[in-house]
Amino acid sequence: MNRKKLRHVLIPALSLSLLLSACNLSSGADSESSSEEVEVIRQGVNLPDPENDVIKQELDDVLGFPVNLSVNPNDYENKLNVRLSAGDYPDLFQVSRAALVDYANKGLLLDLDPYMDDLQEVQDFIGEENVEKAKVNDKVYAVTVPASIPFYTYWVREDWLEALNMDMPKTVDDLYEVAKAFREDDPDGNGQKDTYGLTGSGVSAFQPILGAYGVGMPKSFYKEDGELVNSFHDPDMKEALTAVTKFVENDVTDPEIFSNTGNEPQQKAFQGKFGILFDGWANLTSDAYIEQYKAVDPNAEWVQLTAIEGPAGKSAGTWDIGQANGFYAIPKALEDQPEKLEKIFELLNYVASDEGSKLVQYGIEGEHYNKEDGKIVPTDKLAEEGGYFWLYQFAGRPEMEYLSTKFSKQTEYIEASADAPRIESLNGYIDYPEGYNSADADRFSEEEMIKFISGQRDLSEYDEFLNKLDTTFNYQMMLDKAEEDINKLDQ
Numbered sequence: 001m002n003r004k005k006l007r008h009v010l011i012p013a014l015s016l017s018l019l020l021s022a023c024n025l026s027s028g029a030d031s032e033s034s035s036e037e038v039e040v041i042r043q044g045v046n047l048p049d050p051e052n053d054v055i056k057q058e059l060d061d062v063l064g065f066p067v068n069l070s071v072n073p074n075d076y077e078n079k080l081n082v083r084l085s086a087g088d089y090p091d092l093f094q095v096s097r098a099a100l101v102d103y104a105n106k107g108l109l110l111d112l113d114p115y116m117d118d119l120q121e122v123q124d125f126i127g128e129e130n131v132e133k134a135k136v137n138d139k140v141y142a143v144t145v146p147a148s149i150p151f152y153t154y155w156v157r158e159d160w161l162e163a164l165n166m167d168m169p170k171t172v173d174d175l176y177e178v179a180k181a182f183r184e185d186d187p188d189g190n191g192q193k194d195t196y197g198l199t200g201s202g203v204s205a206f207q208p209i210l211g212a213y214g215v216g217m218p219k220s221f222y223k224e225d226g227e228l229v230n231s232f233h234d235p236d237m238k239e240a241l242t243a244v245t246k247f248v249e250n251d252v253t254d255p256e257i258f259s260n261t262g263n264e265p266q267q268k269a270f271q272g273k274f275g276i277l278f279d280g281w282a283n284l285t286s287d288a289y290i291e292q293y294k295a296v297d298p299n300a301e302w303v304q305l306t307a308i309e310g311p312a313g314k315s316a317g318t319w320d321i322g323q324a325n326g327f328y329a330i331p332k333a334l335e336d337q338p339e340k341l342e343k344i345f346e347l348l349n350y351v352a353s354d355e356g357s358k359l360v361q362y363g364i365e366g367e368h369y370n371k372e373d374g375k376i377v378p379t380d381k382l383a384e385e386g387g388y389f390w391l392y393q394f395a396g397r398p399e400m401e402y403l404s405t406k407f408s409k410q411t412e413y414i415e416a417s418a419d420a421p422r423i424e425s426l427n428g429y430i431d432y433p434e435g436y437n438s439a440d441a442d443r444f445s446e447e448e449m450i451k452f453i454s455g456q457r458d459l460s461e462y463d464e465f466l467n468k469l470d471t472t473f474n475y476q477m478m479l480d481k482a483e484e485d486i487n488k489l490d491q
Helices: 004-011 016-024 054-063 076-085 097-103 111-124 129-131 157-165 172-184 202-212 237-249 264-270 288-295 337-351 354-364 380-392 399-404 407-417 438-456 459-471 475-490
Strands: 038-043 066-071 092-095 143-145 152-157 194-197 219-226 225-231 274-280 301-305 308-309 313-315 316-320 323-327 369-372 376-380 423-425
Touching: 038 076, 038 337, 054 066, 054 225, 054 264, 054 274, 054 354, 054 380, 066 380, 076 092, 076 097, 092 337, 097 323, 111 143, 111 337, 129 323, 129 438, 143 152, 152 157, 152 172, 152 202, 152 313, 152 407, 172 194, 172 202, 172 237, 172 274, 202 237, 202 274, 202 308, 202 313, 202 316, 202 380, 202 438, 219 423, 225 337, 225 475, 237 459, 264 274, 274 438, 301 407, 316 438, 337 354, 337 438, 354 380, 354 399, 376 380, 376 399, 399 407, 438 459, 459 475
Parallel strands: 038 066, 038 092, 194 274, 316 423
Antiparallel strands: 092 323, 143 323, 152 274, 152 301, 219 225, 308 313, 369 376
């Protein structure tokens, strides 16, 4: 698509508000050059130099102006704060939900409500539900990047089950018995007690067990019989914690489960020391990872366990249906620069269009992918060069379609993870109340939950923990705000 054609499509769609803003410019002001850049900043890594960035080159050519993206891997929000405080505004920048609320309330962001007609392609692409997620005080202040899909489930060493003549676990009790056998019955046949059952990262490793008791992950809010419930205050939490504690106290879990970070659980599992792993399909099913664990033990077979059953039914854990993968906001300082806004809207609409979305997902047709019978078929070049393309997905992507296309051999596991039953958390719809110190409350609650699970603190003291959380750490403020926000959502 050439520049002339693109502008012919977009210009008639400009809203009256934007056109009037253009007319109100001082007649003596210099008109902005068509080559003026759009600067975008976001968190990320591995963005190549412009001369090696094929996505930038294609966007520049199609849009007719430079799209200058920069990424920051560390301390992004603090660095963004410094820029905004100094009045050094990027044209388009990534924000979290908390930052979106903060900046909107400070008057730093452009209210997009008057410009929604100019972003029609974006609206159609992300859907009304995601448009709503970018609202603060009933006004849209950003473009929502839609959330991904659930990745995590339990994975079990099937070859160890066969060695011990055991079936794939179906219930929480089954899972415990398997984990115990993996610890005590020498599943690898080396004559040593050097294997364990379950590994993962933190309390999250137990979320399918909590879910099987009808309890969400700590801090989560969800509906039960139409009523809003907080997991800490869920009447079933103590029973769920009792079930989890059994795994830890009886030495069938990773002794370092609460300190594991990153890919440490995966690497421990691949070294043949653990038989149950809570992890994402992407960390187990690629040819590279299969080769890695097969190099340690050629007989190793990791099989997906999508859900386990408990008193409340089957569960794979908790999933926040209110979350987003971030937001892209425009500074209010640009509201008197209609030509710059036009360029930003062109960029956003283009990456949300069929042509532009394919570009930022799969690269250039004929190089990074081909079309066969209407389907996108990635080439080897996509795997070689496409590791950074996601950085340009400013309006997100159709997640299931994208993953099934790019990782076609893993489609079975992708779909199983996405379809697994989970407690639907509403946390993404709830904003922190003003004056609430979430960092302190989260730190306290996480530390105490670990104590309960590891047996360092008896569950008879759970109500005492709740009282301190609600009062000393002001969690009651969070409970009240959740009721307010969810009631508003339900109206």
